[in-house]
Amino acid sequence: MRHAHSVQAVRAAESELMARLPEGALMQRAAAGLAAACAALLAGRGPVPAVRPGRGPGVYGARVVLLVGAGGNGGDALYAGARLARRGAGVAALLLAPGKAHRGGLTALAAAGGEIIETAEETATDPAYAAHWHHVERMLTRADLVVDGITGLGGRGGLRTGAARLAHAAEADKVPVVAVDLPSGIDADTGEVHGPAVTADLTVTFGTHKPGLLVDPAREHAGTVRLIDIGLDLPGPAAAEALQHADVAALLPRPAPESDKYRRGVVGICAGSARYPGAAVLCVHGALRTGAGAVRYAGPGDQAVVARFPETLVSSGLPxxxxxxxxxxxxxxxxxxxxxxxxxxxxxxxxxxxxxDADGLRFLDRDRLRARTAPTLLTPHAGEAARLLGVEREHVEAARLTSVRRLASEYGATVLLKGSTTLVAAPDESMPVRVNATGTPWLATAGSGDVLSGVAGSLLAAGLSARDAASAGAYLHGLAARHAADGAPVDAQDVAGALPAAWRDVKRG
Incomplete structure (x- = not known):
């Protein structure tokens, strides 16, 4: 399982560790990991090709530009740059806050033969410095690698004008970008992006993941994330966590020799209508393919359901x-x-x-929902979540982590917020939000949410908690979509049909 901790928790752990280490040792650990990741990328072992035409792979002869701000991330970048320079790279550091750049890092880079260029943020809009800014932007477009050390964990809001110009120059020419700890301009705790931000190809993060690296929209800026262990001790619950194959495999039910269809779990499905009978069929399909011992269907789509799945126990009356x-x-x-x-x-x-799910969310009474003694799981998309919270859809999409936590707290229910990364929050605010990114953009197709409801409902009937059923269900659903798509369009029935393959994949590890 991948854990993501808050800025406060990370800083406390760093302070505790630094008190036990020689001065500067923790930054050197981070810099060593960062330099190794940059060297691997330059050698062609990274998430993007980093070898320019006419230059062989490797560090020697590579042109590396460091974007250096005032914080510790800038110091990490400078020390890593010094290591690369000692291996033969041509390294230049652009200082956006010259008076606040890390002194020890500057000394190390200069001693290694690196170039230091003052590119103060406040000169970005000054016509007198236009030639200078044109020069440094050209340096970026000709670089083999750019290292983003502009802001750190405490960064709030988007990049300022000068930093944004430099980030855009690298992005426009598709120069590989490595972010130090997290891309500058994103919010580490919430995953929100308020203005211009660096879009990295690789993010090298230290000690633990940060929530912003797992949650959209910030996740889209992080690229591939590599975690470097620097010895932090992070007790207590994380802010967010992401299940992996082994975690899901441990949750999935497995029938015992004495199991019958009732012991395996009977899930009831109340879905579909005369206008939308397909929703009932897809929901039942998802439940059957996720191991339900039996499915009882109650609703007006009974004929459509039994025609497709004759094993379903159908009725047209009340659930x-x-x-x-x-x-x-x-x-x-x-x-x-x-x-x-x-x-x-x-x-x-x-x-x-x-x-x-879906239309059912329109009829919720908050007080009655909170009064339920049995678990409730809500599965809205951003638009439905916005309606439940009384806000605009854009607010939910920009602040997904905050929104899912608020929904769970206000409705006293576990909430699965659908999206490119699915978030699952329990009403107990001390429990980490779970993040799932197993899906594929091809999953954005009509009926896929109906399949997911059947999947998670089947796991609920098997005895999983609402949080575990939602998390494992989203994981299997996304993985099934990958199996079904394999790079091509899919429909909801394809996704349901691929659920056994996803199940076997998870069980194999």
Whole structure:
């Protein structure tokens, strides 16, 4: 499992470790890891080709430009630059805050033969310095590698004008960029991006992941993330975490020799309508492909469901009349009329875990939801989350981590917020938010959310907690989409059909 810790936790751990180490030792550890990652990229072992035409692979002869700000990240960049310079690279440091740049790092780079150029931020819009800025921008476009050490963990807001110009120059010419700890301009704790920010090809982060490296929109700026162990001790819960194959494999149910269909879990599905019968079919498909012992379907899509999946136990009456289940899924394709609202209320009145998705989210009563004693799982996309919170969709998309935590807290439910990275938050605010990025852009297709509801509902019926069912369900769903797509478009039925392959993939590790 990958853990991501808050800025406060990281700083406390760094302070505790620095008190036990010789002065400067922690920065040297970070710089050594950063330099090794840069050298690997220059040798062609990185996330992007870093060898310019006419130059052989490796550090010797490479042109490296450091973007250096006032913080510790600038010091890391300078010391790493010194290591690269001693291996034969031509290294130049552009100082955006000359009076505040790390003194020891500057001395080390100068001693190694590196070039130091004062490029003060406040001169970026001064016509008298136009030629100088043109010169340093040209240096960036001719570089083999750019190292972003502009801001650190405490950075807030977007890049200032000068820093943004330099970042844009590197990006425009597709020069490989390595970010120190995190791309400058993103918020480390929230993953929010308020203005211009560096877009890195590789982020070398130290000690632990930061939430902003896992959560969109900031994650899109991080590129490939490489974690360097510098010896930090980070006790207590993380701010966020990301499951991996082994974690999901440990959660997935496995039938015992004495298992029957009822012991494996019976999931109830209340989905679909005369207008959207396909939602019922897809939801049932997802549940059956995720190991449900049996599926009970209650709704107007009963004929469509039994025609596609004759093993389903169907009825057209109220969900409470369908028979005993271990969990319910309600909402996909249900419609917005009075009958839909009656079905949602009927499901939520039952004392079993309930997943509410899509149209079902329209009928939620916050106080009644908080009064439920059985677990509730809500699975909105950004637009639905915005409606539940009473904000604009753009607010949710810009502040996904804050939004999912707020939803879980206000509704007293576990919340799975869909998106390019899926977030899962429990109502207990002390528990880390789980982040899932196993999906593919091809997953943005009609009906894929209905399949996900069936997947997570099946896991709820098998006895997983709402948090675990949501996390493992999102992981399997995204992985199935990758298996199904393999670089080509897919539809929701393809995703459901690939769930067994995703399950086997996870179990194999």
């Amino acid at each position: 409470s009349e369908a028979g005993r289940v271990q969990a319910w899924v309600v909402g996909p394709g249900l419609g917005e009329d009075e009958e839909a609202g009656r079905r949602v209320a009927d499901v939520l009145a039952q004392d079993v875990p309930v997943l509410v």
